[in-house]
Amino acid sequence: MRSQRYAVVVGCGRLGARLANHLSRDGDSVVAIDTGESAFDKLSPDFSGFRLQGDATLMAVLREARLDKADILVATTREDNVNLMVAQVAREIFGVQRVLARLFDPKREAAYERLGIETICPTTLASEAFLRAIEGPFGSRKEGRS
Amino acid sequence: MKVLIAGGGKTLYFLCRSFAAKGYEVVVVNRDRGECGQLARELRATVVCGDGSDASVLADAGARSADVVLAITPNDQDNLVICQLASLLYDVPRTVALANDPDNAEVFQRLGVTSFSTTQVVGNMIQQRAALEQITNLLPVGEGRVLVTELVLDSSSPVVGRRLADATLPVDALVAVVIRGSEAIVPKGGSILEDGDRVVLVTLPEHHGDALRTLTGERG
Incomplete structure (x- = not known):
């Protein structure tokens, strides 16, 4: 079994909560951060990590999350700019090794690649998946069933 | 000198007025349609309605030929991204971000973006x-x-x-x-x-x- 990692998930929406649940179930130590208390309702009953209510663009909140000890940070709030700011702060100021940000805007994704920020863009992913499905029926079937 | 300012409120209004009086070419980017209309009527400035952290809005506002970009919205994350996009995508030589949270003034500097905090400036003066x-x-x-x-x-x-x-x-x-x-x-x-x-x-x-x-x- 691999050693336990410390992961901070910013934004506890559908994606953030899903990731937090997964990582926690896999044995990682997880802190989920969201501005709204009710967001944590989406965490599963067996989620064994911490819930931290607060605004992740404030340094105080990130310090409270012990970001300096984190191995992983995933920024999944619905605001691209929050994700970009939190990701950069995590990498440059808290020295987190693995930093990922969700970005809806593909143009922003291209720009921040140049700054070395690793991003995942649902818009790009979905459009690629759609195009594959349109172009090749066999390829798409394999993708969908895997 | 061409100055592009993203933000709103009284600070933006008076900054624009003083820049326009100095003969600068001023472009305002503001998300609120109503406020845009009002600014366009009251200022000698081009007003672009949209999100300044959207690359195509920056392009429409003429970021490519801007000498300075000022980001003074109430959201620090937007100010950071506006400045970074302006310099990354449009090679704007000078960008300045307002740090609403004084802690972020240092954060922005460390991320390579020039910033200022009104709270800090006023606080220092009183001290x-x-x-x-x-x-x-x-x-x-x-x-x-x-x-x-x-x-x-x-x-x-x-x-x-x-x-x-x-x-x-x-x-x-x-x-x-x-x-x-x-x-x-x-x-x-x-x-x-x-x-x-x-x-x-x-x-x-x-x-x-x-x-x-x-x-x-x-x-x-």
């Missing part, structure tokens, strides 16, 4: 309790590591009528220029300071208060 009314200008330079202050000496000042060398200024404080009437003098140790002199003082922040007290006599 430097000495003779606020005699200070006519205060300019932090080098990310606030150096302060350039312009102040007026009046008859109550203990250094008036004395040689500059005898004014026991703290270390790391320098009287760079004395403006007397229409004349600007670079003083030497033997220069005599006079009532009504406008003094340009360069200090490190740690010794700023002491230096001001030495020159104005204020106990603070």
Whole structure:
């Protein structure tokens, strides 16, 4: 079994909560951060990590999350700019090794690649998946069933 | 000089007005349609309605030919991204972000974006309790590591009528220029300071208060 990692998930929406649940179930130590208390309702009953209510663009909140000890940070709030700011702060100021940000805007994704920020863009992913499905029926079937 | 400002409210309005008065070409980017209409009516500026952190809105606002981009929205994350996109995508030579949270002023600097915090600037001024009314200008330079202050000496000042060398200024404080009437003098140790002199003082922040007290006599 691999050693336990410390992961901070910013934004506890559908994606953030899903990731937090997964990582926690896999044995990682997880802190989920969201501005709204009710967001944590989406965490599963067996989620064994911490819930931290607060605004992740404030340094105080990130310090409270012990970001300096984190191995992983995933920024999944619905605001691209929050994700970009939190990701950069995590990498440059808290020295987190693995930093990922969700970005809806593909143009922003291209720009921040140049700054070395690793991003995942649902818009790009979905459009690629759609195009594959349109172009090749066999390829798409394999993708969908895997 | 072409200045692109993203934000809204009174700060933006008065900044634009003063830039326009200086003859700068001003472009405003604001998300609120209603406020855009009002700004367009009241200002001599091009107003673009949209999200300044959207690359295509920046392009529409002419970021490519802008000399300066100022991001002064109430959201720090937006200000950071606006400045970064402007310099990454459109090679804008100077960008400045407002840090609403004073902690973020340092954060932005470390991420390579020039920033300022109104809270810090005002807070510093109040902390430097000495003779606020005699200070006519205060300019932090080098990310606030150096302060350039312009102040007026009046008859109550203990250094008036004395040689500059005898004014026991703290270390790391320098009287760079004395403006007397229409004349600007670079003083030497033997220069005599006079009532009504406008003094340009360069200090490190740690010794700023002491230096001001030495020159104005204020106990603070």
